[in-house]
Each structure stands twice: as C-alpha cells, then as structure tokens.
Amino acid sequence: MAFFGGQPKTAPAMEPQATSERDGADIPELPEPRSNTVIAKDLIVTGKLSGEGVVQIEGTVEGEVNLKGYVIVTSTGRVKGPVEADVIRIAGQVEGNLISHDHVQLERTGTINGDVTTVSFVIENGGRLNGRTTMVPEQASTPHVEGLAPSKTEDKDKESED
Numbered sequence: 001m002a003f004f005g006g007q008p009k010t011a012p013a014m015e016p017q018a019t020s021e022r023d024g025a026d027i028p029e030l031p032e033p034r035s036n037t038v039i040a041k042d043l044i045v046t047g048k049l050s051g052e053g054v055v056q057i058e059g060t061v062e063g064e065v066n067l068k069g070y071v072i073v074t075s076t077g078r079v080k081g082p083v084e085a086d087v088i089r090i091a092g093q094v095e096g097n098l099i100s101h102d103h104v105q106l107e108r109t110g111t112i113n114g115d116v117t118t119v120s121f122v123i124e125n126g127g128r129l130n131g132r133t134t135m136v137p138e139q140a141s142t143p144h145v146e147g148l149a150p151s152k153t154e155d156k157d158k159e160s161e162d
Contacts, residue, residue: 041076057092075109082114090127097131101139 036054039045043059052068057077064081065071071085077092084099090110098104100118108126115131119138123129 039077073110075107088118 036056038056039059039061041058044062045059046062048064048066049055049061050064050066054070054072055065055067056072056074057065057079058074059076060078060080062080065079065083065085067085069085070087070089071083072089073079073092073094075091079092079094079096082096082098083094086100086102087104088098088100089105089107090112091107092109093111093113095113097114098112098116098118100116102118103120103122104116104118106112106121106123106127106129108124110124111128111130113130115134116129117134117136119136121133121135
C-alpha cells in the first residue's frame with residue numbers, strides 16, 4: 001500500500017535498447033569535471049595548496065594558496081599567506097597578498113591584510129581592506145586561433161576600432 005492512498009508504484013517495464021549506428025550528435029557534451037575541496041572549520045592546513053578547481057576554506061590555511069579556479073574563504077575561514085587564483089571570495093580573514101586573474105569579492109564580514117592585484121574588485125559595505133589595490137587590465141584567457149570564434153575581449157577591441 002502506498003502512502004496517502006495512492007496507487008503502489010511498480011517498476012516501469014524495461015525495453016531492450018537497440019544499438020544503432022549513431023554519431024552522437026544528439027548527446028550533449030558534458031563540461032569538464034572540476035574538483036571541489038572543503039577545508040573544514042576545525043582543520044589547520046600548513047604548507048602550499050596548489051592545483052585546479054574550487055577550494056572552500058572554512059578552517060585555517062597557513063601557507064601559500066595557488067589555484068587555477070576559485071578560492072572561497074568563508075566567515076569562519078582564515079588564510080595566513082599569499083593567495084593566487086582566478087576568482088577569490090573573502091568572507092573571513094586573509095593575512096597576505098592576493099592576486100586574482102579575474103575578480104575579487106570582499107564580503108561584509110571579510111578582512112584582507114595585504115595588497116590586492118586584480119582585474120575587478122568588489123567590496124561590500126563593511127568589508128575591510130588594509131593594504132593597496134592594483135587594478136590590471138583584463139587578459140584574454142585563450143590565445144586567438146585561426147578558424148575559431150574570437151573571444152569576447154577581441155570583439156570589444158574590434159568594436160572600439162570601428
């Protein structure tokens with residue numbers, strides 16, 4: 001008997017799949033998987049943290065953080081050392097210089113004690129920066145290859161030339 005007076009569910013009949021010669025055009029291509037790492041609230045990690053993916057720091061990292069991807073320092077997180085990544089989001093504390101290849105977001109509960117070098121920087125009301133900021137021009141993420149569509153930055157450059 002099913003809950004709430006409904007009909008009991010039965011497994012749908014499985015029909016055998018015929019293997020056919022298909023080129024896979026109707027199957028969407030999956031994005032490349034990214035690794036996600038969480039450094040838990042009560043953990044202390046000492047040393048160099050490097051790689052590719054997303055790292056969420058809820059505990060403490062004492063040392064250099066160098067990632068191709070995202071670094072998220074939550075409100076309980078603390079980093080003592082330089083941080084370099086594509087995107088950096090700070091809601092906790094960072095004692096060290098930051099280099100971001102895309103953008104930095106300093107949330108209202110966040111504190112940065114160090115210099116920031118980035119393309120774009122957002123500081124929410126209440127966020128604290130004790131250091132200098134250097135804004136650098138946006139770099140094209142991929143080189144131009146003949147026959148491929150131009151990147152967004154190249155489109156903007158061509159529009160400004162016209």
